[in-house]
Amino acid sequence: MDVWLEGKKVRVDPAKALGKGGEADVFDLGDGRALKLFKPPEHPDYTGLPAEQTAARIRLDEHQSKLRAFPVGMPGRVVVPQVLATDKKGKSVLGYAMRKLDAVEPLRRFAEPSFRRAGATSARVVDVLRGLHRTLDAVHASGVVVGDFNDLNVLVAGVADAYLIDADSFQFGAYLCPVFTERFLDPLRLANGGAGGLVPARPASVESDWYGFAVTVMQGLLCVGPHGGVHRPKTPAGRTTPAGRVLQRVTVFHPEVQYPKPALPLATLPDDVLHHLHRVFVEDLRGAFPLPLLDGLRFTACASCGVEHARGTCPTCQPNATAAATPVTSARGQVTATRLFSTRGVLVHASAEDGVLRWLYHADGAYRREDGRVVLRGPLDPSLHWALQGDVTLVGRGGEVAVLVQGRTPERVGVDAPEGKPAFAANARHRYQAVGGGLWRDGAYGPERIGDVLEGQTRLFVGPRFGLGFHRAGGLRGAFVFDAVRSGLKDGLALPWPSGQLVDADCVFDGPNAWLFLVEQAGGRTVHHCVVVGSDGTVRASAVADAGDGSWLGSGTRGRCAAGDALFCATDAGLTRVELRQGRLEAVREFPDAEPFVDSGSHLFLVKQGLAVVGRKDIAVLRMS
Structure with missing residues (x-):
């Protein structure tokens, strides 16, 4: 074109x-x-x-x-x-x-618990929000309304420089903003209490922009929006839909809403900030967000539990207390959990190879492997991407991957970086990267070309037996599978592609199946997709769910583990087993007894001992009877 x-x-x-x-x-x-x-x-x-x-x-x-x-x-x-x-x-x-803009992250990432524990501190978030506050105020002073203020329309460059993008949708003069994002939609824009659903009946305004900013503040400081969590009323008659929660102001402050486990506790914020958020989301207060509330925030990390908070003392433990030891073995009903590892630092990455769990954590100023050896010194950095292969550690940023082996000088490999994410992956036997229009695998005598891919645009995942890749660039979209050992790839896969903006992608493998998870922003909503692709490239099943709908697919973007034609999913309520049955994905069994040991932010891996659950600081193995 x-x-x-x-x-x-x-x-x-x-x-x-x-x-x-x-x-x-x-x-x-x-x-x-x-x-x-x-x-x-x-x-x-x-x-x-x-x-x-x-x-x-x-x-x-x-x-x-x-x-x-x-x-x-x-x-x-x-x-x-x-x-x-x-x-x-x-x-x-x-x-x-x-x-x-170069080297940017969408503001949405700063509301992800995994991104935060990887090194994006609360103090950095506050700096981003303060700069964004000044920019929004200046936009309004110019007689312009953002209209669709949301966390994908803000890009953060450097440490804390927040830029507003998608200015073509701004509202000015006779031109109204025609688009909206449900999570940031001011309920006061809904007609007659929103009887027609979450579709605005009133134009955007300065006040609705500041409502969206307040949502951004809450997500940035607590990793949960006002209508996050799960509504669990005392009686079935009290249940309502996600839209009903917005209309009835049933927020995370409501006593019948289960607060999401991966989120930061409400009590980590000062009372005056919590009070203002409550007034906005429950009592419909509008107006500019008070900048002094942001200026007055001073975060510190608790020396005992590591939680960041902006209070005089840690709200989650006694001051100066030593970390309590987690019991080696715990049981609840049909589930037994055995602690495998615990750190006062932060778990960063994990993978399973032939039933053996391997992991990477950060403690005492360095990244360390499961045996405690240091692979890289430095502070936590959320811009790093990791893969583990036996004793080898791979770390990527931008268009470069470093191969870290104890006792050797790091090997550096150039790779493509679609949307800033380095295109590399590894399994127990090989490393793979997309670069220069080709898909490459490490071989005995140097890199081996597997096949041709779209240069600079290919996302890559690999399992023990085969791998999966895809691209969406302009009017082009395509996907392929490739054998983990043999050369050649099968492309032209007919996947049920999302039409909106791709927000996240992940894939888990077992046997002949790849379970591809895609998160898109479309029509103002966040939608989760699951596509099961066979090693021969056939689509065996697919499913779609709205984010936050309480289902296994809508509950989160991680926390899944494949076992042949079955999938285990971690939620704040426990575990769900999903099975592939005659072209459909069906939730066939719930494990509520696993609730104390998992949450929607956990990572799951099938290992020889059972089901490994990797959390923020602990690893446990679950066995279910």
């Missing part, structure tokens, strides 16, 4: 794709700028979706005048349209060029 910028033709190369949203694709122009192109109705992502095709047509029609009238004088940390991208005649607006 060709577009024109300032009268010059630009060839759009899918290999230069930077990201994909629900409404547009973004490409690297190679000159410090990025090109955002709106998806036309005929875009492959909209195939078979007439409502999305109609919305795309309406959106393009409005952009013909809206982008030409975009206000000047926006704050420096708003990524604004710089040059319009048009057809050859310069009449039809197709998108725009904008400043390209």
Whole structure:
């Protein structure tokens, strides 16, 4: 596809794709700028979706005048349209060029417990929020409303520089913001108490922007939004839907809501901050978030339990107490848990090879393997990506992977980095990486090329027997499987692709199955997908669930372990066993007795001793009768 910028033709190369949203694709122009192109109705992502095709047509029609009238004088940390991208005649607006941000993380990551324990501190989050507060205030002073304020429309560069993106959806003059994100949608925008569902009936406003900012504050400081957790009323008649919780203001402050285990405790925040959040989400207080509440936050890590808090003393344990020893063996009903490992530091990564668990943790200023040996010194760094292969530790950042072997100089390998994530993986026998348009495996005499992949865009996962990869770049989307040992790959897989913005992806393997999990943001909602792919590339089953719906698929993005045609899922209520039955995925058994030993943030692995549960500081093995 060709577009024109300032009268010059630009060839759009899918290999230069930077990201994909629900409404547009973004490409690297190679000159410090990025090109955002709106998806036309005929875009492959909209195939078979007439409502999305109609919305795309309406959106393009409005952009013909809206982008030409975009206000000047926006704050420096708003990524604004710089040059319009048009057809050859310069009449039809197709998108725009904008400043390209490098080495960024979406603000959403800072609300993930795993990202936080990997080194993103609460103090850093506060700095991000303070800068974002100033930017939002300046946007409002310019007579503009963000409208769809959410944590995917904010990118964090460096330590704490927060940038607002997707400015084409901003609201100004006669142009209303047509999109919204349910988790950040102000309930006061719903008509008649929201009888029609979570669809806004009133335009966005300065007040609704600040409501979204308050959601961001809560998620950033506690790793849970106002309507997180699970509603567990005393009687079945009291149950309500996720939408009903919003409409009835049934928040995490409600006594009948089970607070999510991976989240930081409410008591880690000062009373004045908690009181303000309660007034916003329960009592419908509106207005600018008080900046002094953020300025006054001072976090410290408890020397005893390691929890970060902004109080005078640790709210979760007695001051200066020593860490209590976890019992070696605990039992509840049909579940017995045996402690395998415990650290005063933080568990960072784990994997299982041939039934043997291997792990990496950070303690005393260094990353260490399961036997305590140091593999890398330095503070916790959430930008690092890890893989373990026997005694070998692989660590990647950006387009480079270091192979760490005790007693040897680290080997450094260049790899592709789609959306900043290094494309590498490992199993017990081999290492794999995507680079330069090829998929490579380490061999006895050097790297071996397995097959061709889309350069710079391939996501990669591997299990004991086979691997799975995919790409979504511009109008291109594809997936493939490959044997763990033999050369060649089978591509052209017909997966049930999400049409929205891909937020997260994970994959677990066992036997002939790969269980691929995709999280997308589409139509204002967060949707979870599970696709079971066989080693021959056939799709054996798929399922879809809304995030936070209480199901095994909607409960989290990690905490799954495959066992042939079965899957174990960790939730805050225990374990769920899901089975693949005649092309369907069915939850067949619950293990509520596992509740004390797991949560939705746990990682699960099938090992020789049983089911290994890797938490923040402890590893236990469960056996169920």
